[in-house]
Amino acid sequence: MKQFTYKAITQNNKRISGIVEAKDKEAAIKILKEKRLLIINISSQSDNFFYKLSLSFSKVSGSDIVFFTRQFAIMMNSGLPMIQSLNILKKKTSKAMAKVIDDIIQSIEGGSSLYEAMNNHNKIFSPIYLSLIKSGELGGVLDQVLEQLANNLEKERDFMAKVKSALFYPGIISVVMVGILIIMVFFVMPQLAELYKQFDADLPITTTLMISGSEFIRHYWFIFFFIFLLAIFAVIYFLKQSQVRQEIDKIILRLPYIGDLQDKIISTNLMRTLSLLIKSGVSIVDSLQVLSAGAGNYVYQQGITGTIRNVEKGMSLSDSFAQENFLPELVIQMIIVGEETGKIDETLAKIARQFEKESVIALKTMTNMIEPMMIIVLGIGIGVMVFSIIMPIYNLTSSF
Numbered sequence: 001m002k003q004f005t006y007k008a009i010t011q012n013n014k015r016i017s018g019i020v021e022a023k024d025k026e027a028a029i030k031i032l033k034e035k036r037l038l039i040i041n042i043s044s045q046s047d048n049f050f051y052k053l054s055l056s057f058s059k060v061s062g063s064d065i066v067f068f069t070r071q072f073a074i075m076m077n078s079g080l081p082m083i084q085s086l087n088i089l090k091k092k093t094s095k096a097m098a099k100v101i102d103d104i105i106q107s108i109e110g111g112s113s114l115y116e117a118m119n120n121h122n123k124i125f126s127p128i129y130l131s132l133i134k135s136g137e138l139g140g141v142l143d144q145v146l147e148q149l150a151n152n153l154e155k156e157r158d159f160m161a162k163v164k165s166a167l168f169y170p171g172i173i174s175v176v177m178v179g180i181l182i183i184m185v186f187f188v189m190p191q192l193a194e195l196y197k198q199f200d201a202d203l204p205i206t207t208t209l210m211i212s213g214s215e216f217i218r219h220y221w222f223i224f225f226f227i228f229l230l231a232i233f234a235v236i237y238f239l240k241q242s243q244v245r246q247e248i249d250k251i252i253l254r255l256p257y258i259g260d261l262q263d264k265i266i267s268t269n270l271m272r273t274l275s276l277l278i279k280s281g282v283s284i285v286d287s288l289q290v291l292s293a294g295a296g297n298y299v300y301q302q303g304i305t306g307t308i309r310n311v312e313k314g315m316s317l318s319d320s321f322a323q324e325n326f327l328p329e330l331v332i333q334m335i336i337v338g339e340e341t342g343k344i345d346e347t348l349a350k351i352a353r354q355f356e357k358e359s360v361i362a363l364k365t366m367t368n369m370i371e372p373m374m375i376i377v378l379g380i381g382i383g384v385m386v387f388s389i390i391m392p393i394y395n396l397t398s399s400f
Contacts, residue, residue, distance in 0.1 A: 004022060004025065004028040004042050004043065004044055005042070005043055006028070006032060006039060006040075006041065006042040006043075006110070007039075007040040007041045007042075008032060008037035008038055008039045008040055009037065009038040010036075010037060010038075011036055015040075025042065025044065025106075025109075028042060029042060029109075029110065029111075038111060039110045039111030039112075040110070040111060040112050041107050041111075041112055041116075041120070042110035042111075043106060043110075059096055060094070060096045060097050060100060060124050061094070061096075062157065063157070064093060064094050064096065064097040065097075065124070065125070065129075065153065066150070066153045066154060066157055068089060068093055068097060068101070069149055069150040070150040070153075070154070071089055071092065072085060072086075072089060072146055072150075073143065073146035073147045073149070073150045075088065075089070076142060076143040076146055077146075077147060082108065083105060083108060083109070086101050086104060086105050086108075087105065089101055090102055090105070100121050100124060104117040104118060104120075104121070105117075107120060113137055114133055114137055114142070115130060115133045115134040118130055118133055126294065127290050127293050127294055128273055128276075128277070128290050128291075128294060129149065131277065131282060131286065131287075131290045132145050132148075132149050132276065132277065132280050132282070133145065133149075135277075135280050135281050135282045136280060139280075139281045141280075141281070144280075145280045148276055148279060148280060149276070152272060152273070155272065155356075156269070156272075159268065159356055159359070159360075162360050162363070163265075163359075163363060166360075166363045166364055166367045167367065169367070169371060170367060170370050170371055170374060173374045173378060176378070177374075177377075177378055177381070180381070180382070180385075184210075184214070185214045185217050185218065186214075186218060188389075189210060189211055190214065190215075190218070192211070192389060192392075193211045193214070193215070196211075196392050199396050201392045201395060201396050202392070202395060203392050204387075204388065204391050204392070206384060206387060207388040207389070207391065207392055210385070210388050245298060246298040249298040249299055250298065250299060252297075253297070253299055257362070257365070257366045257369070258366070261359065261362045261363055261366060262297070264355050264359040264362055265359050266295070266296060266297055266300055267327070267352075267355045268352050268355040268356045268359055269296075269352075270291060270295070270300065270304075271331075271348045271349070271351045271352035271355060272348075272349065272356075273290075273291060274287055274288070274291060274348050275345045275346075275348035275349040275352060276345075277290065277291075278344060278348070279345040284311055284317055285308055285311055285312060288304055288307055288308045288311065289308060291304055292304040292305050292308065299326060302324075302326075303321075303324040303325075303326030303327075304324075306320075306323070306324040307320040307321055307323075307324050308320075310323055310324070316339055317339065317344065318332055318335040318336045318339055321335065334347055334350070334351055335347060335348070335351075
């Protein structure tokens with residue numbers, strides 16, 4: 001006999017949990033149903049720990065979520081039963097995602113809804129994702145919601161791909177600069193220092209500074225390493241402090257170029273997601289509450305929280321946004337038009353597309369400014385190094 005842990009609801013709508021003994025899962029479910037319990041979740045106690053442990057060591061990527069959602073939407077739109085669709089997907093996706101899908105299947109077979117099953121993996125599925133699934137199930141339009149959700153995830157993926165592409169070249173230059181510095185400090189300068197010492201060469205000030213700096217770093221590298229680790233832990237600690245995080249978020253939005261870029265990126269995600277939630281039948285207040293939890297910036301989070309209070313008082317969405325004053329006036333005017341025409345979701349989607357275009361342009365402008373500056377810095381650094389190396393050698397050869 002095996003032991004199974006379960007969560008269920010009694011006829012009096014009371015949630016209970018416990019352990020039931022049975023020869024297999026089907027028998028355990030039958031026993032619980034005979035007790036007139038509505039099963040929420042049931043799993044084998046013997047393999048539950050190891051299963052969760054394996055999940056903790058496997059990572060589901062964003063691409064896995066996009067693929068799962070798109071394929072799930074196609075299958076549901078084709079009329080395939082949910083469990084059959086999930087079983088097919090389990091065989092087509094990555095191992096990490098397959099484990100998650102398998103757990104979702106078990107939860108649904110145990111009596112849970114799709115939302116409840118997915119909510120057990122709320123570190124993988126975002127609050128927005130889960131809210132849409134819940135709305136789709138309640139409204140009987142899960143296939144349509146999955147289709148819209150897949151479209152939205154693909155747009156977000158494509159947008160982030162553009163951001164990463166724009167940052168790729170500056171990143172390569174940064175890696176090259178660090179690589180050259182490491183090679184010079186730990187390999188080139190020690191050998192040159194020994195050579196200059198043997199010939200008692202007269203060294204320029206730049207060469208002396210480079211040799212001294214190289215020796216100091218090589219002898220006390222562990223101090224720099226400790227300071228580096230300490231700085232990382234300090235940053236992580238302070239970022240977890242709400243007051244510090246709030247001030248940092250405010251400062252970032254005030255920075256030239258960077259603040260404008262982040263403003264546009266956050267606005268893109270905000271408008272696109274709000275459009276999707278409203279289109280899927282989620283109320284404006286519930287949509288804003290989901291957005292507030294995942295705003296990603298304190299200023300926007302406070303603005304959305306204030307907007308929720310205004311909407312609950314009976315104000316329109318446009319007036320609520322306008323009173324909080326964290327969105328551009330043009331956006332407010334476009335939302336007013338959407339409210340008047342009854343096409344608020346379409347209007348928000350248009351605003352999101354416009355913000356996305358502006359974000360890409362702003363990102364390209366910023367990287368076009370950074371790239372030449374980094375190349376100049378790299379060139380000056382290499383020039384100083386070459387001068388510091390060549391001059392002592394030139395002086396030595398001239399003395400013979």
